[in-house]
Amino acid sequence: MRYVSIDNVETGQYLGKAIYSGNGTILLSAGVQLTVFMINTLNRIGVTMLYVQDEQYDDIELVEILSETTKQQIISEMSDTLDALRSGKEWSPSRISKSVDQLLEDVIGSREVQVQLTEIKTADNAAYMHAMNVCLLSSIIGMNIGLNRDQLWELGVGALLHDIGKLGGSDMLDQIPGSKMHHTWRGFELLKSRREFNLMIAHIALQHHERLDGSGQPRGLPGEEIHRYARIVAIANMYDNLITTKEHGGKGLLPHEACEEMMALSETTLDRELLVEFNRIVSIYPNGTGVRLSTRESGVVVRQHRGLPGRPVVRIVNGSGDAIEIKEIDLASATTVFIEAVMN
Known part of the structure; x- marks a missing residue:
């Protein structure tokens, strides 16, 4: 299969990789023949790239780190969690914990696999896919630097919930320096009140937008004052945002472009040593490109x-x-x- 821009997809081609809805169910299955209506709908819901089958490349394998079961479980749990928070209902930290446990099992069993973020994002699933990707990347970096199983769990939960404070706020509030309404503060307050999670998990949400040079948000912490977990999540968060946001000519950066941009920020924004570990595990030219x-x-x-x-x-x-x-x-x-x- 090949990884192509939605603008280059032709009617009659076959989808090479499933696309998920916002609740974790499959929106379009791999192998479905694409119609004009399907292509237009995918364009409308924010899909910019997808995999299509090609007989000249039908032996190309997308080596997946996460199983389909794990992906569906995480997307579903994140959807339920954010829906509960939006409506003021109780949410289940234990279910989030189980999802991270399952992700770590997949990660530990695939330690030699080069990471390729191949899931297709839509407007409905983007927040959940982002959380899953940041959790996946952070966990692999953590594993490579020698964190133990308990530490990986802390890192994974914090990474999965790093943006939980975005609910109930606006981007405008994030622009006020030091504001307690910054989404990182709101996330910290949400997580520190949960007895199932330790305070370190809440600090990941609080610190993942801090910068090594002290110019970050919300507290302007410099260097080693930023916890290592938060420095890991900052890298994973920036990478996934760069390859999916539409600030660069209408679409996200290509993986190699994102890595180059991030390396330029080493030692001012991002931790250089952790960034080197990240560059060792991510595929900058994914299969099918x-x-x-x-x-x-x-x-x-x-x-x-x-x-x-x-x-x-x-x-x-x-x-x-x-x-x-x-x-x-x-x-x-x-x-x-x-x-x-x-x-x-």
Whole structure:
């Protein structure tokens, strides 16, 4: 399958990866044939990229860290939690805890997998997908730096609920320096009152927008005064926001562009050592991505190398019908060849 812009999807193509609704159920299943109505609807609900099947790349595997069961459980629990908070009802920390336990089981069982954030976001599921992605990335960084199981659980819960304070507030309140109405303060107050969670989890919500140079929100904490958990979540949060927000010409940045932008912020905004760990585990050219090489050949990324995110295997297909010529270039060994542009 290939990862393509919604603008380049054609009627009659088959969806390569399921799309979830806001409550965790499947909105469109993998394998469904896309109609004009479906494509227009996906465009309308905020989908910018998706996977489509392609017989020339039907062997490409999206190596998933999280099982479908885990993803549906997390999205459903986050949906229920935020709905309860919106309506002033009681919510269940124990169910959130179980969701994080399940995510950690998947993460620990896939420690050698390069992370590819392949879930398709819509206007309805974006908040839940964001929480899940930040939890996933944070947990893997935490595992790689040697956190134990209890520490990973604390980090995972805090990461999953890092934006819980956004409910009941507005973006305008976040612009007031030091305001106790900043969503980080509201999240802290919500979480510290739950006896099921320790105070460190609440501090992740409070500190994930602080900056190393002291210019962050809400308290302007510098350097080591920001807890390591919050510094991890800050990296995961920024990355997922950069690849999905529509502030850069109408769509999010490509993974490699987001990583470059984040590296430029190391030691002023983001922790450099943790950022290096992040760059080791994230795939900056996910499988299915169309690329142009420095040889002027165009192809599709088909495989990854753990620890070498910028040097995947690229398949190049020339010709058509019975005259098709296929070759693969492994950039880990073809050291003089590099990816020049993404062609989605």
